[in-house]
Amino acid sequence: MGDILVWAGDDERFAYEKVTVREIDTLVLSLSKKSFDDSVFSLDFIPPGAQPPLAVSDEKRVENNKRLAYEDSLRGVYESTFMNESQTMEFIRSRFSGIGSKESADSKENACQNFVPDKQTGKELAGLLVKSRGNHGELCRVINEVEPEFLSRVVDILRVISEKDLRDARADVLLSHIRNTSATKDDHKIWSQYLLNPRIGIEMMTPYKEELMPLFPESFWLDVASNPKVAEKWIEENIKLVDDNENYIKVPSVPLGTYKMRAGDLVSRNILFVAICRTAGVAARIDQVTGWAQYYANNEWVNVFEKPETDFSAQNNSAPNNSVQNVTAHISLKYNGKAPCRYYFNFTLARFENGFFRTLEFEEGKDIKLFPTSLQLEPGYYMLVTGNRLGDGSVLTNVSFFNLESGSKKVVNVVVRDPENSVEPVANIKLPDFITRMDGSKIETGQLIRTYGAIAMIWLDPGKEPTRHVLNDLSLMKKSFDESLLPFVFFVPKEKLTDTFRPESYVLPANSVFASESDINKQLSDLSAQLPVVILVNNKGDVLYFSSGYKIGACEQLLKTFGSISIKK
Numbered sequence: 001m002g003d004i005l006v007w008a009g010d011d012e013r014f015a016y017e018k019v020t021v022r023e024i025d026t027l028v029l030s031l032s033k034k035s036f037d038d039s040v041f042s043l044d045f046i047p048p049g050a051q052p053p054l055a056v057s058d059e060k061r062v063e064n065n066k067r068l069a070y071e072d073s074l075r076g077v078y079e080s081t082f083m084n085e086s087q088t089m090e091f092i093r094s095r096f097s098g099i100g101s102k103e104s105a106d107s108k109e110n111a112c113q114n115f116v117p118d119k120q121t122g123k124e125l126a127g128l129l130v131k132s133r134g135n136h137g138e139l140c141r142v143i144n145e146v147e148p149e150f151l152s153r154v155v156d157i158l159r160v161i162s163e164k165d166l167r168d169a170r171a172d173v174l175l176s177h178i179r180n181t182s183a184t185k186d187d188h189k190i191w192s193q194y195l196l197n198p199r200i201g202i203e204m205m206t207p208y209k210e211e212l213m214p215l216f217p218e219s220f221w222l223d224v225a226s227n228p229k230v231a232e233k234w235i236e237e238n239i240k241l242v243d244d245n246e247n248y249i250k251v252p253s254v255p256l257g258t259y260k261m262r263a264g265d266l267v268s269r270n271i272l273f274v275a276i277c278r279t280a281g282v283a284a285r286i287d288q289v290t291g292w293a294q295y296y297a298n299n300e301w302v303n304v305f306e307k308p309e310t311d312f313s314a315q316n317n318s319a320p321n322n323s324v325q326n327v328t329a330h331i332s333l334k335y336n337g338k339a340p341c342r343y344y345f346n347f348t349l350a351r352f353e354n355g356f357f358r359t360l361e362f363e364e365g366k367d368i369k370l371f372p373t374s375l376q377l378e379p380g381y382y383m384l385v386t387g388n389r390l391g392d393g394s395v396l397t398n399v400s401f402f403n404l405e406s407g408s409k410k411v412v413n414v415v416v417r418d419p420e421n422s423v424e425p426v427a428n429i430k431l432p433d434f435i436t437r438m439d440g441s442k443i444e445t446g447q448l449i450r451t452y453g454a455i456a457m458i459w460l461d462p463g464k465e466p467t468r469h470v471l472n473d474l475s476l477m478k479k480s481f482d483e484s485l486l487p488f489v490f491f492v493p494k495e496k497l498t499d500t501f502r503p504e505s506y507v508l509p510a511n512s513v514f515a516s517e518s519d520i521n522k523q524l525s526d527l528s529a530q531l532p533v534v535i536l537v538n539n540k541g542d543v544l545y546f547s548s549g550y551k552i553g554a555c556e557q558l559l560k561t562f563g564s565i566s567i568k569k
Contacts, residue, residue, distance in 0.1 A: 002048040009355025018043050040400040042417060047393035072463035083136045084505070088126035095143055096122070121155060128158045132166040141171040146178055153178045156192045161199055169205060173198055176207030182281030190296060194283040200274045201252055201267060201286055208255040208275040215259065224280035228295040231276040232304040238262060239269055267291075273304060289360045290378055329379045329404040333371055335414040339560050340480045341368040345553070346388070346416055352381035365476055368414060379406040386416045389553035391545060391561070423565055425542035429520055435489055436516045438503070443513065448487050449539040452511075454562055457520070459491045461531040462501050466550035470532045471506055473555040481509035486562050488512040491520075493531075536561055 001021035006029065008015055013031035056064075083091070096117065117125060132139050143154055157174055158166065177198045184191045198205050213221070223230040240263040244250070247265045255275035258264035264272065270286050270293035277284035283296035294301040335341050343366045350357035362371075386398045396417040404410060431449075434442040449455050461467045474481070481488075488509050492501065503514045534554050536545035545561040547554040 003045040014355050037403050043397045045395040082133050088129040092122050135167045138171040142174050150178050160193050160197045173207050176210045180209040190283050194285045195278050200271045203252045203254050206254045209279040211256045212279045221280045228277050228282050328406045329377050330374045330409045332411045335368045337416050347386045350383045357383045379404050388416050391557050423544050426546045427543040428541050431541050438514045452487050454538045456488045457535050459533040461496050467532045469550045475507040490514045
């Protein structure tokens with residue numbers, strides 16, 4: 001067993017300790033009121049040792065491989081029905097009759113004369129259809145059925161919903177929001193994200209504008225449009241707040257459900273407020289960091305709802321802690337590291353509430369460079385945690401505490417620890433003179449490495465879960481790998497190739513090629529490697545990074561290792 005952090009707390013006190021599980025079976029923590037204002041300390045977490053895989057007979061392995069192959073074939077048949085980029089571009093060209101053409105936009109005979117996307121927008125729209133995977137039929141239906149005057153809204157709404165919603169959203173829901181969203185004088189980005197957008201929180205996506213509109217008189221909607229606090233007052237007077245005993249599964253209701261039940265938890269109540277505002281033509285949201293329901297007025301976000309007499313947030317850590325009416329503290333995140341620093345992957349911020357630090361809900365994987373220069377937070381006691389996962393699975397962490405008073409502005413240094421030791425080769429392999437692409441053309445291996453200093457080689461087992469994880473990580477880090485210029489060579493063993501294998505379906509770093517098997521495969525066997533295998537090798541054949549099987553953070557560690565070596569061109 002490896003290292004863990006044990007934390008205990010009540011309303012005001014807490015205690016914690018890092019322990020190595022294999023060395024202790026009982027731990028006593030004494031709660032106390034602690035303050036670590038502006039203090040910083042480091043912790044190293046060592047993972048449990050690798051365990052040998054369970055022995056499997058050759059007969060069972062053959063039987064399992066047949067079953068996996070059958071499962072892959074089923075998945076492959078289904079995925080073959082998805083639209084690829086060329087098919088989506090052809091669909092868009094046919095729908096818009098001359099994408100990017102001014103003559104097409106000016107033609108009175110063009111059914112889409114109100115909106116003709118330029119080539120860049122058309123390509124973006126095609127990419128969104130590809131991302132929708134098996135849901136492309138619903139999105140194509142939206143494009144086919146929407147009225148010409150609303151065609152530009154199709155692009156807007158598909159831009160703001162998440163990739164998961166692209167794969168799940170129903171055409172009738174998207175069409176309803178496209179048709180029933182009011183125009184506004186707000187900034188177009190605000191309008192798209194916080195008024196047109198059908199998504200509010202984690203509730204099921206519904207056509208709430210169309211559903212709520214007939215439930216109130218026109219005078220109500222006019223009043224909300226001029227003063228959103230009218231919606232706040234109506235909810236406070238008509239919607240009963242419930243606690244965990246009445247919503248023990250903590251699943252938020254959709255706006256119409258909360259309206260009909262005349263009851264809901266804090267999150268459901270806030271969702272209803274946002275839905276009413278957006279239906280009335282007012283931009284509104286639930287702040288991802290604080291959980292506050294807010295509406296947009298005079299170029300700023302305004303909080304609504306006072307803290308209830310019963311503090312439901314103390315019973316439900318997922319609910320917002322509505323303890324103050326205005327967010328007045330600000331921090332600026334300062335990061336001087338060269339490697340990417342992403343939320344949840346490399347750092348998190350948490351606020352102290354009821355004896356525990358509640359992690360702030362920023363977008364997973366968001367790079368620190370994309371955070372605003374000044375970040376609004378509720379006053380309170382905060383903890384910043386950074387982590388750097390190394391190749392052996394251990395994690396170097398930094399923990400810092402700071403206090404934010406109302407009206408204060410603070411610069412917070414984000415420090416990700418680097419290992420003290422320099423990069424040492426883990427093995428040495430003999431590189432082939434040439435790498436043969438799948439189309440038969442050849443690349444000089446030495447030229448690739450001399451140009452870029454090193455090369456990443458990855459062996460895949462298409463269709464298997466570990467390989468899909470690695471490919472997904474590469475997709476998420478594509479921008480960082482593109483900027484690094486690190487070249488990638490992907491290999492698929494002959495026995496793993498299937499008729500449904502399509503290299504072009506993967507979102508990979510720009511400097512990538514798929515190649516035929518090489519003599520390196522035998523050398524990997526000598527290293528007892530299990531697919532997928534990820535290595536970074538220099539011109540001497542030194543393997544500077546090695547990962548066998550899927551490991552969390554493998555691609556991130558690959559990038560860090562490449563950035564830390566001395567590159568000679």
